[in-house]
Amino acid sequence: MSKLKRSCVLLLAILLPFNFAPLASAQAYEAHPKLVVILVIDQFREDYLERYRADFKPRGFKLFLDHGAYFPDCYYDYANTETAPGHSTIGTGAYTDGHGIGGNEWWDLSRSKDHPVSSVDDERYQLVGMPAGEATTPGASPRNLLASTVGDELRLDTKGQAKLFGVSLKDRAAILTSGATANAAYWIDHTSGRFITSTYYLPQLPDWVTSFDNSGRIEQAKQESGYADTKQFYEEVGRTPAGVSYELDFAKALIQNEQLGKHDVTDLLTLSISSTDLLGHRFGPDSDEQRQMVDMLDTDLDGFFAWLDKNVDGGLGNVWIALSADHGVAPSPAVSAQLGLNAAQWDMKKVIDDLNYAINQKFSPGEKVVYILPHQSLPYLSLNEPSFQRAGINEQEAEQAVQNAIEPEIESLTKKAESKAPAMAKLPPRPILYRSYTRQQLAAGQLPPTDFGRILAHSYSPNGGWYVMLVPAAFQMGPEKGTGTTHYTPYSYDRHVPLAFYGAPFAIGTYHGRVGPVDLAATLASLLGVNQPSASIGHILTQALKPAAAVTYPRKPVVRSRSTTHHRAAAAAKKPE
Template structure:
């Protein structure tokens, strides 16, 4: 049983064993009733979300930003970018995801929902769903029922996207429900999944870029056409300026050529400013929310790895841009930055480039996925269809999930358990076939090259039925389960190993190892006591903490803890302005003012 469920269960058991409490005498009950009535007469301030404090809550996600970066390059940071959190916020340097599928889509869903894949259903960036497509894996946000909005004329608008695969509410959804739609919620990123999934199904809008042109677009799930302010932004000078800053003028691949540079960070934050200004976020009677995911750290990070000077320069540039953005917020939100909450985290960490780790002596092999899949297909054919070349595994695959071609097995009369077990049984041999030849005994040797090696594997049925080790690792695996992907086997190579081309300078993330699960977590805002808080926490704690402070329900599948150790006493929480007037209160006040004016024959000034 997950550890987070044990304490509530034990508390219930203990309470059930307590002796019945004797009823107080009648006069005591009457006195208690009188005190209760007196207490009820004292006005209780409404929760923050309802009285407009904070004016704006921001969930800031840095894509592929490992937890050690903030301390590693702390001396680089200037003014109030990252230092807003490090020097003036509540900083948790020991934050780790408690699941094994550390990819972009699951991470953003986890941040928004306060749940893991077994709660929100998103276990990968894409997966095979043969009921929806037989020629390509569907993405985490793909939805053929909707079309894309805002693409340059002539570009294909389908399939569109939506949050249809996210099976849990987000903290933004709960904010919208609690305020009956008065609070506005938006999501922004260069990536569609990073804009959509943390914001949720009730968001007023989500915006991301068309990868070719760099124009911000959306989906008919949210709106039938782009608002005029988005059209004006797309038709303005920002795209050309970003291309020029990235030395990529006229590019046909904005996402790659500009997205991997600091220019894309400035571009994305310029769009966020335009959104805040045009929708008047931070100027309403209830709390508004923005989920903002910075994608450039991931786009570049895959190419160069976490130890490259280019990635350090990118993070320094993000720091400068955040300083500018936070300064702008201070001037453009009612009450300034003191009326804003900001949570900072990341969707996943990242592994060192295998060649770099191998030079340090680690067994950091690169796994040739094409050869691995071919070896598995050959082994399964040998077992079930000797001499044939049936495609038992689907093409276009990536770790950690290997999707099986269910129709091929069913035509051979093989059920899911037999199919998944056959693939799992074939994995050790398929990995061994990837091992490079070693020198013969007695020959002069240097250090042997890294060897691809399998650490663990589990079938979908094992994950679904909880047939997992009763250990912390087993709990991590349980949190990684989702039915998405049909029949599959979850594969974990040894640490520091990943799919790719041998000798590549790039890197990846998708494993249960600490370097992929470690991310920063920090908060800035009136309720948070500035300090560094050591001790394990999880990204799911973000949504739980925000929901508690806003006085709203936690998201539907939330498993996070409220980070009470970082909260000020309520008596010490102050805001620059008094609570805003609720709409019904404003109408009532206007009605009274009109009545008074009529009686006096004048107007109220």
């Protein structure tokens, strides 16, 4: 043996006692974990978990509360708390100024002059799986999403080997959380309840989706919801617990048929539960109906997590689940006003009509030019750019004129409400405009150097043309019916959501202290060993992570053939003593 070979053998003899097997920390490239599920619950304030904790099953929400890393003080750091921006934030680890999604819809006059466009509408594609005879609508895609998601980064770093899917009853929730590289995103046709997708992803539905749609599961959900004859599946079945179990059954079918959790790299599923939002808008967050929905959702999650334990290689020990919500929600203005809060309701149609009159008086007296576009909701007020341009008015002048006209209009609403109050009665809630900002102010960062200014800066979007952002006083919103409510503001009730993780690398405990939904994508990316999403500003939640050496994953049993075992036994028998 040469001197060099002897040296190498000696070095190996010294090093062999030291275990060079990689630490059992997460590594997407080695399928640790097998599957990541990002679970988003639409319109789900964090305090639900505190208030209803005694109701929960052992492996529903308590999987996170008792066996996971739970962050009760999670708040969005922007003002436009709606569904599309929230799901985009969870996926990208960025706020609107990073991912570009400012609302569920906005006016884009280059694409439509008679209605706002959805955050995911894309007329370059077509919907796939729509029932025969239904009106043709635009396809959908993540065309407006300006940043990558954690799922995109997983796909990039594994050269497309990792599978990525998004599921929700809502198109924007399925599309924006998963990202541009998803194998597919699935959502439902509002009328029939059938799961559909877009040609952005697939030219036709896979056979398993068609089979699910034709399986009778839709009729079962209708029966369970009490709306057996409905022609509006989304609006009626969707706002019941039957809508949750229907969606989770589809998720199970996807996991089985796409073989998620059975590959040589980590797979990722984004799953957004929409039913809590559909019901919450109608009844409010403190209603008995919403509590029942939360309890039934807990029961369904208990069953879903048990199913994952049986159907992913290695069970839940090989699964990570991250939990959050796309936004919180305001207390019902009717209930808040009864308790003495100044929970006024704004009549947005009247506000828009009166603003149009005021701007006509300024720029085109005696005419009825449409300067403020119809069919819109707070916090953004979209301007009709061509109307101003025809009058020779530039963006700065137009937005400033609308901003100046807003405050007198809100004051007139207050006077009108107070004039109707009976003598010696407590005055009704009065509308108050807390602040307003033009698009140009937001774009230039001409904002107060405060925490509130930072929240506003994070709310800027290049979409929507010319606009003015309105911030009503706390607890105020549009004219909601009964105990109904909504969300869109910078106030804590709209920004407060849960954040929790379950899985091998997470140290069990409750972690107090402010965190944000942007931290979800940053933490998962770090643990998976992939790049953070392109616009990510989140922090890695190291306080809730175990040391790498303490992280273990189930291993597949080593299966040896009889012939291999026989040859090894024979070789051992021949070995000299």
